[in-house]
Amino acid sequence: GESVGLHLPTLSVxxxxxxxxxxxxxxxxxDYFIWYKQESGKGPQFIIDIRSNMDKRQGQRVTVLLxxxxxxxxxxxxxTQPGDSAVYFCAENAAAGNKLTFGGGxxxxxxx
Amino acid sequence: xxGVSQNPRHKITKRGQNVTFRCDxxxxxxxxxxxxxxxxxxxxxxxxxxxEAQLEKSRLLSDRFSAERPKGSFSTLEIQRTExxxxxMYLCASSLxxxxxxxxxxxxxxTVV
Numbered sequence: 001g002e003s004v005g006l007h008l009p010t011l012s013v014x015x016x017x018x019x020x021x022x023x024x025x026x027x028x029x030x031d032y033f034i035w036y037k038q039e040s041g042k043g044p045q046f047i048i049d050i051r052s053n054m055d056k057r058q059g060q061r062v063t064v065l066l067x068x069x070x071x072x073x074x075x076x077x078x079x080t081q082p083g084d085s086a087v088y089f090c091a092e093n094a095a096a097g098n099k100l101t102f103g104g105g106x107x108x109x110x111x112x
Numbered sequence: 113x114x115g116v117s118q119n120p121r122h123k124i125t126k127r128g129q130n131v132t133f134r135c136d137x138x139x140x141x142x143x144x145x146x147x148x149x150x151x152x153x154x155x156x157x158x159x160x161x162x163x164e165a166q167l168e169k170s171r172l173l174s175d176r177f178s179a180e181r182p183k184g185s186f187s188t189l190e191i192q193r194t195e196x197x198x199x200x201m202y203l204c205a206s207s208l209x210x211x212x213x214x215x216x217x218x219x220x221x222x223t224v225v
Binding site: 008032034036041042043044045046049089093098099101102103 | 154155156157167168170203205213216217
């Protein structure tokens with residue numbers, strides 16, 4: 001498959017370890033945030049979302065943390081698996097509009 | 113219905129030619145979005161439809177680009193007089209009402225030579 005991104009920050013993690021991916025957002029009016037996973041040759045796949053009235057939300061093996069004070073978002077993946085290898089994007093949405101603004105992405109490589 | 117479908121998956125065209133891409137959203141979704149993604153970057157918003165009405169367009173959508181959703185179901189994105197800078201992945205997404213987490217298709221990879 002084709003590469004999603006050639007010069008992305010890369011996080012190498014051992015299989016079974018936890019991963020933490022960070023994202024800084026820019027718009028203080030954003031009130032909804034999403035993490036997407038993108039594998040080579042595929043479109044972004046929804047992982048988890050969080051609204052600005054929360055600071056933490058948990059899914060299956062994933063946790064999103066939101067710090068509105070410093071406009072920072074993180075995605076934690078527990079017990080990282082080879083299938084988690086992909087590029088991860090955070091995206092933000094301001095209540096006034098419908099478009100998502102994406103961050104630059106982080107490549108996660110899981111070592112067996 | 114298995115998700116958002118985009119055709120073709122890949123398109124190679126000569127500079128100056130016109131191209132058209134098609135997106136079939138999830139059938140019950142009334143909102144449809146087009147994004148463009150270049151290598152190493154996150155997707156960038158192009159335009160958005162609610163049913164057949166085009167409600168928002170990005171400044172990225174030059175006058176060579178036109179998008180339609182004539183019956184509120186599938187959508188087409190046409191690029192006229194393609195330029196090498198148009199080479200990118202064109203992604204379509206859909207959502208239902210106020211649901212803000214879109215479902216994306218697999219995209220159309222355009223290469224302009």
